[in-house]
Amino acid sequence: MIKITLKDGSVREVQKGTTVYDVAASISGRLAKEAVVGAVNGKTVDLSYKLEEDCELSILKFDDAEGAHAFRHTSSHIMAQAVKRLFPDAQLAIGPAIENGFYYDFDTEHKFVPEDLDRIEAEMKKIVKEDLKLERFELPRDEAIKFMAEKGEAYKVELINDLPEDAIISFYRQGDFVDLCAGCHVSSTKEIKSVKLTSLAGAYWRGNENNKMLQRIYGTSFPKASMLDAYLEMLEEAKKRDHRKIGKELGLFALMEEGPGFPFMLPKGMAVKNNLLKYWREVHDKANYVEIETPIMLNRHLWETSGHWYHYKDNMYALEIDNEDFAVKPMNCPGCMLVYKTAMRSYKDFPIRMAEMGRVHRHELSGALHGLMRVRSFTQDDAHIFMLPEQIKDEIIGVVNLIDEVYKTFGFSYHVELSTRPENSMGSDEEWNRAEEALTEALVELGINYKLNPGDGAFYGPKIDFHLMDCLGRTWQCGTIQLDMQLPQRFELSYIGKDGEKHQPIMIHRVAFGSIERFMGILIEEFAGKFPSWLAPVQVKLLTIADRHIPYAEEVAKKLRAMGIRAELDDRAEKIGYKIREAQLEKGPYMLIIGDKESELGQVSVRSRDIGELGSLELDVFINTLLAEVAERSLKTKFEKIDQ
Template sequence: MKRVQVTLKDGSVRDYDQGTTVYEVAKSISGRLAKEAIVGEINGRTVDLSYPIMEDSTLSLFKFEDEAGAHAFRHTSSHIMAQAVKRLFPGTKLAIGPAIDNGFYYDFDTDHKFVPEDLERIEAEMQKIIKENLVLERFELPRNEAIAFMAEKGETYKVELINDLPEDEIISFYKQGEFVDLCAGCHVQSTKEVKSIKLLSLAGAYWRGDEKNKMLQRIYGTSFPKASLMEAHLTMLEEAKKRDHRKLGKELKLFALMEEGPGFPFMLPNGMVVKNELLKYWREVHERAEYVEVETPMILNRHLWETSGHWFHYKENMYSLRIDEEDYAIKPMNCPGGMLVYKTDLRSYKDLPMRVGEIGRVHRHELSGALHGLMRVRAFTQDDAHIFMLPEQIKDEIIGVVNLIDEVYKKFGFSYHIELSTRPEKSMGSDEDWKHAEDSLQAALEELEMPYKLNPGDGAFYGPKIDFHLKDSLGRTWQCGTIQLDMQLPQRFELSYIGKDGEKHQPIVIHRVAFGSVERFMGILIEEFAGKFPTWLAPIQVKVLTIADRHIPHAKEVASRLKGMGIRVNLDDRAEKIGFKIREAQLEKNPYMLIIGDKEAEENRVSVRSRDIGELGSLELEVFAKSLLDEISERGLKSFFNKNEEQ
């Protein structure tokens, strides 16, 4: 029998009989690896463990903790759920059922209206399917046979999906027991490998995300190879519910979501304090980095958006209107206006790099089903900036932006990972320009020795980008900052500068944001801090509480003196018991409370209570105020008093 050579991840090479499966290779390495492996990767292509190796190959094996392993594991879980639904509710039509971050879902078309009680029945049936130890078998069919096969089963959505596949696409299916699904894979070997499952919620979803299509019923779930991992995940979900920014935003009176403006959040006074403090910090950082700030119009005419390419590549996400019988659009991004700002003057190579920032309000049309508090909205504030530069300045400017964004995220205690996204299918510009742009971004990251993940095909239509994904205290990731290198808009807007040779040349542009959407960043911060903002961001930094009416004059004097120092103060002089006032202030998550009683009024002192530490005792007002002002100016994450105690 012919032998094949398999090169493993560690560089070692092993010989096997042709046709040896990926699973058999894993077993030959170690029994534990064979037990934990979920899928393999042969010559860069992810495959099932049952895949036979027919030629010399490189092989990587992925476990559940690997992204490819978790994806296959949860993809199988979605098939198990679909099989359970088909058993319990015959006649149900299947739409799509992918794996997603931390779980999976499946969309169903059925006359039965799912209710929460149904999830228990479906979950119980899934457990039966898991115990049946059904082997997942892959098979392929020619296009006509595949369409007839799905049509015979009444799976009209699957027929539509097959018809939309490219002519040369391999049409594959996976079978487990009586259940068959159209699927490219990959999957675990048997249903018994899915040890722990939990169905989480119900939702509506339009077929293919189009509001013109039928509304389907979506069931979300998650799964793990160990019960202990499931328990930890469910605990995290409970904690996430407590931290939900929509719930805390309402309780802390930060913002409001109203029927009159779905996707257009109302920022309340407390929320405006937080937003303005973020922007104040942003301006300080950017002034230090030698940015200038501009403001461009919110509405611009169609000609501008045709020049930028947005009218042809992004129009479905834009709000348009007519003014004086001419087409206009509300800006979905600040970039085209930034190009016009550059053109207001003749530029020289000596003027570059030119760093221009803008706190710009943008509007984008999002489907109603995609809206989510401050995280996904239709109107938001973008902390944009455009850097116009010489070709030889690209790497240094990218390094400067990476360092600036790194400084901003560390200020809030965030760790992050970086993704480098390359040319998408819909794009403009030459292959040569795209290669130069992608190589420049890659070179900057490598010089900084920053690890990154390659994200092929996910760049902007005008250039590749670097995305920053924040990791919060619950382990969730959020895409916020981005750096996009653009050689297309400068061409389209005919930007130029006079070079050393006296001739006109075209500048290169970096588009970049640090917060991304300021509102979204606020939502992330609300959940990260569970509403307990660090003192410099807190809407109310000090709450003054009176024990009795006779203490009101001294309390007013204390509040007035603190306000005069620039500290945000609120006075609670209601005729309520002090215990009630303290509990209410704790619920409001105010960093500090100053309690005023007889002793404090007589001795001109304050009794200090910290939200995070508890009782700090009686202090002279000036001593407390000095420490508080130091804490605010430092913009730290911890109480200054707590830091003093640690020292």
Template sequence: MEQVKVTLKDGSVKEVPKGTTILELAKSISGRLGKEAVAGELNGKVVDLNYKLDKNCKINIFKFDDEEGKDVFRHTSSHILAQAVQKLFPGTKLAIGPAIENGYYYDFDSDHKFTPEDLEKIEKEMSKIAKEGLNPERFELPREEAIKYMEEKGEPYKVELIKDLPEDAVISFYKQGDFVDLCAGPHLPTTKIVKALKLLSIAGAYWRGDEKNKMLQRIYGTSFPKKKLLEEYINRLEEAKKRDHRKLGKELKLFTILEEGPGFPFFLPKGMELKNTLMDYWREVHKRWGYVEVETPIILNRKLWETSGHWYHYKENMYTLKIDEEDYAIKPMNCPGGMLVYKTEMRSYRDFPMRVGEVGRVHRHELSGALHGLMRVRAFTQDDAHIFMLPEQIKDEIKGVAKLIDEVYTKFGFKYHVELSTRPENSMGNDEDWNMAEDALREALEEENLSYKLNEGDGAFYGPKIDFHLEDCIGRTWQCGTIQLDFQLPQRFDLTYIGKDGEKHRPIVIHRVAFGSIERFIGILIEHFAGKFPTWLAPEQVRVLPITDKHVEYAKKVAEKIQNKNIKVEVDSRNEKIGYKIREAQLGKVPYMLILGDKELENDTISVRSRDKGELGNQDVDSFIDNVVEEIKNRTLIISE
């Protein structure tokens, strides 16, 4: 029998008979891999496990632990959801049902309005389908036959999707039992692998995300190969609910969003203390790393946005207005203004690298359904920086930015992973520039011993990029920091410098952020710390609690002494019982409470209670102040459970 050579992920080569499926290959490698395999990768493309090998190739086998494996697992789960819904609610029309991070969803057009009670029924039906062990089977039809097939099944949304595909496209479908869906795949070999599933919520969603289209009903769910994994995930969701920054932001009086400005946060006094402390830290770090700071206008005219390309490619996300009969726009990003700052004078190669930071207010139009507390807003502050440099400086500057971002994330107790995204199909610029840029980014990461995931073809059209995905204390990841190399804006704005040869040259530009959106970063911090900010970051660091009215004057003197050392302190002088005051301070997540009664007044001392460590006993005021000043100065990190 004819053999094919299969190169595995570890570089080893295995010979198998022609026509062997990837699942059979997995079983031949090890029984456990055969059991846990969910999908394969053939020469870089994710495929079904029942794909037959007919020529020499490179194969990778994915388990649920792999991101690609999770996607396939959840994609099949979304088909199980759609199958269950159509069985329980005949006449329901299908839209789309992709895998997403931590789960999947499916959009339905149904005369029936789904309720939380319906989710329980659908879940039971899904479990039945999963246990049946249906085998998703792929088949293909020519375009016109595919359209007719979906028309006969009464699926107008699928017909629209097919009509958007190229004329000569072969359209693929997947069938499991009596259920058929338009789908590119791949899928699990059997529904039996889905051992644990849960439907999470119902939401509205416009067809194709366009508010002019019909509102559909979207059902979200998640699924796992083991019940234990589902239980752990549900527990994490419950923990996330407790940490919801919108709830804590209100309770801690940090920010609010009012009906007068949906998507435009109002920061309250304590929220501003928090934000300003963050910005003080940002400025300290950036000054130490050799950055200068600028500020550019929030409103600039149409000509600028035409030069940058935003007027033509980003206008639907921009707020525009007229001034003196001329078109202007509120900036959605700081970069074009940064380019104008560079052009205010002639630059020389001796000026490089130029590290220019801006904490700039930007506005972007987001659909109201996408808004979410501080995480998705219409106005936010971005901690941009632009580094102008020579080609030979790229690697060192990338390393410097990576070290800066590492310092910042470590300060807040975040772990993180790095992703490198390379040249996409729609890129601008020449091969030489791209190869030089990608090599510089790759070498910088490797020299810094930063392991990274490679995203081939996922860079920006103007240059490759490095993204930093931080992980909070309950295991969620957030994409915040980014480093992007840009060949486009220096060209569009005709940026030049005088080189050693006396001729004009074009600089290389890095765009980078550390926090990203300050507002979103604050939202992440609220949830990461569950509102219990470390002392240096807390908007209120000490609360003084006099036991009765006769201790109020002493409390004020103690507070004044503390305040003189730039510690944020408040006195609770209300005529309330001390137990109530302590509970209030605990709910306010204040790091330190000072309880003052007769004994403290008589001995000129304080009784200290720590939010994180409980009772610390009687202390001398000056010693307490020295300890807190040291804690703030060192930016000591304590993460409370």
């Protein structure tokens, strides 16, 4: 007998060789039905995995990240099997599970079209009904290469060739279909109840633009039809909120062939961006940051010192000036190191909080570019904090509170992940232990629940990542706090300590927005273009009913602008109903209708985007209420509180 410790801390004794599924079934029939995979001592395994020794065991369902991953990984295998049945000449590349779905890359002479997705999906449903068991088996490397070569799967052979010579290669079989795979998977194809293929795309083999372009099919799957329906509804809503579509309609930004991946920010988009920058500066002034600006281009020596020239050069734009190599900066950190070195620092100066709205450029593959979300040039709201070792925890707490304040201003909830030391890390055990303890203690002291990602930290230090959730339930990784003990060492940063000797400071990298452009894209989709008044590019649209109302409307517009309110006047000789409909499409928070009554009484007829007609108000009342709403950076109108 062996002892199995379950997630709730209870212990069960079972026969040696008992499977994970058998344990689930012994707990409850419902758990056995909903179980997808298991986790033995933290390692994900199939339900057929046999338990041979005392261990900790978790039964994972679709609701668990590992369960959803295995469920969708199986879905990708079913899709590959369906494609091979319909298009036997298709060669298989890779087919992983991804967030909210899966994909598979194929090399075939047949050009996939949307109609093919229906055929493939129908074949997948047949495979599901066939109740094919997924069986794992292993082969030595040489046999695995021969096995895949005989099947004509050149891409799989290449993948196996890249593995160590002594590697044991695992495969999964379902009926007559076999795929190279490390796992894990559900027990049978019948578990994949609801599936939908969603789109087609091109993808370079192994993400290298020098390799062949393959055809990628995306899909998603769920254990219940109702879950799939809800997800598809969310996708439809996401299409309506697509920041590229709304950005074009509202004249916020433009994407042009002359600059792929380099967005053009239009006047209305700049109004949004500048208000984000204004808010950012207020928050950082209050938190005692100093703002700096570093050059957009620096020489090769700097990037060699930072390590980017050797480890990040493929993503950098390099050029030669006066027979010397330069590179456009992909990140702001090295320039900040030079700013630190412009003066002799003392322990009394710490903490030093340097913030920078720095323009950075990174070479992204053309196929990865996506509106404002994935670009080649963006503004990063960087900050670097230099401190003494004993100040680490307090500074981490300060940064967490700042990022929390920023996200709450926009109405976002978020979750936190703590990533610890990776295998290829730099630095001593003592440094890493101290850094990880400081981050953990800060999160505990703040009472923040977090997910632990062992081994997923940066090579120079552990990090805390903030994943905000939008109104559609999607998550976006924006804020991050990274503790760095290596870059100060590489740049030979120092300060004079209490003992009169030189010491090396500890440094934090951190961002709140991440990328201003990307954060704008998120906000466009979150608000569906209906920005709160403080962010709206046009806060007030004035509409005249007739030409005789233009003089008063111009007077109102002048007064609004003098008070810092962004106002536009529509004095065209069009019917007022037409003007109102056009203004509604612009999604501005307020319209002021100017007619005879308003002109005579010195009032304005107010229409709120969010709550409709407000009736006639004194102009000063309207201005003061709107200014209060903007000053508070309120997400909701304050006019509902006005006594009509």
